[in-house]
Amino acid sequence: MLLNHNTYNTPKLKHAESYKNALLNDVLPFWEHNSPDSQYGGYYTCLDQNGKVYDTDKFVWLQGRQVWLFSMLYNQVEPRDSWLQMAKSGAGFLKKYGMDAEGNFYFSLTQQGKPLVQAYSIFSDCFAAMAFAQYAKASGDGEFRTLAKNTYLNILRRKDNPKGMYEKNTGERPLKNFALPMILSNLVLELEDILEPEEVQQTIDFSVNEVMEVFLHKDSGLIYENLLADGSEHDSFDGRLINPGHGIEAMWFMIDIGVRQNDPDLIQRATDTIIRILEYGWDNEFGGILYFMDAKGHPPQQLEHDQKLWWVHLEALVALSKAYEHHPTKKIKDWYEKVHTYSWSHFPDPENGEWFGYLNRQGKPSLTLKGGKWKGCFHVPRALYQCWKTFERIESKT
Incomplete structure (x- = not known):
């Protein structure tokens, strides 16, 4: 049975219970029912609004x-x-x-x-x-x-x-990308019980340095997607590219590392960066977080730059909940409520379950699919789980 999405924001439910219900009673059943390939194994991910396989x-x-x-x-x-x-x-x-x-x-x-x-x-x-x-x-x-x-x-x-x-790339402009150190910072924690402690620490140190000292721009407080090999910026489409969702997601990875290493300074810097990226990436006219931006305010090359994507908002909810757990300030609370209200009023599908992935700038679904080449059974349930567990800890203290 699908959860009635109108109950997500009711004051009768605490946040932890709300996220738990959404995960266990709405999102997971959608994938459990529609995605398994019983003939060949693995999963179908190209699912339409109703869960029917279209590829x-x-x-x-x-x-x-x-x-x-x-x-x-x-x-x-x-x-x-x-x-x-x-x-x-x-x-x-x-x-x-x-x-x-x-x-x-x-x-x-x-x-x-x-x-x-x-x-x-x-x-x-x-x-x-x-x-x-x-x-x-x-x-x-x-x-x-x-x-x-x-x-x-x-x-x-x-x-x-x-x-x-x-x-x-021909090598004429050797840019390095933010995605690799970002993903390694999370991947190494996933494999912590498999790898040698020295290997884990070495990868953590590499990732934290790249994310927080190289790709995090000291003056603007923003994460750049691409830099030259020496860490400097390049004045080009790729060199000016800002992906707010990537930067915010990386910051909750940094918070997790900060907790693991008992590093309050890293947690604070990550929290400050979350707020800075949200201030920069929020669409003040229509609400929501923009997909791509140009660091100098020039037109981005991505035609989908002003879309509102499911994973960007989910990662922001995870990041803000983790930030609030360690720094329960009014600013973080206000931002959480702002992102929460936009996300839960625009992305969930109250009739068929799961979340729409792609909204236009005005907040209407531009595609009604629930899964495809890029959207699968990951960002929605992972974020619901993360927020559920974070709010359990927060609410246990109140």
Whole structure:
């Protein structure tokens, strides 16, 4: 049964209970009912508004994300056999079909598992490593534990040239991208019980330095998506690109690292950066967080720059809830309520469940799909889980 979304903001429900209900009674049932491929294994991610499959291609990073999600829930929430079986289907499919002979993961496969798009970057590998690590913990299968470690080590070998022979850049303007240190800062914590402590700390130190000292612009307080190899800025479309959602998501990774390392200064800097990015990226005319922006206010090259995307707002809710847990100030509370009100009044589908992913600037769905090539079973349930657990801790203190 789908949760009535009109109850999300009722004062009768505390935030923790509201997020828990949304996760367990709305979003997860949508994916459990509609996404499994009982014939070939793995998951369909191209689901329309009602959950009907409209394309059977399988995108490897979304397969990995869904394995991770159901394994994590099994490990952290409740050892439900249905969750373990869901994870097993995807983990087995990824292990059998997801990688080439060198252990590099493809971008997409046919329904049956035949490779469609080559392993042109390491981001499929990152989510495969996360998936295998969580599934190994859930299942007790040591083979997946080994796969997780080997995949992670392969990522590190490729991190200085993540696209390899598929890199489009000629080398004339060697820009490095924010996404890699950002994802490594979260990935290494996912694999902490598999890797050597020295390896974990080395990757944490690298990621925190890159995120907070290199890509975080000291004067503007914004995260740049691309920098020159020496860390300097370049006055070009790519060099001026700001992705508010990426910066905000990275900051809750930084807060988690700050908690792990008992580093209040890192938590404070991450909190300040969350607020700064929101102040910069909020659409004061129509509400919501803009997708792409130009650091100098020039027209961005992305035609979808003024769309409002599901994952951006969800990551902001996670980041703000974590920031509020450590710094319960009025400013953070006000921003949380602002983002919460916009998100819950625009993205959830009260009739069919789950969330719309793509809104136009005015806040109307530009696509009614629930899953596709980029949206799968990940950002919505992960954020609901994170907010549920964070507000449980907050509310236990009041």
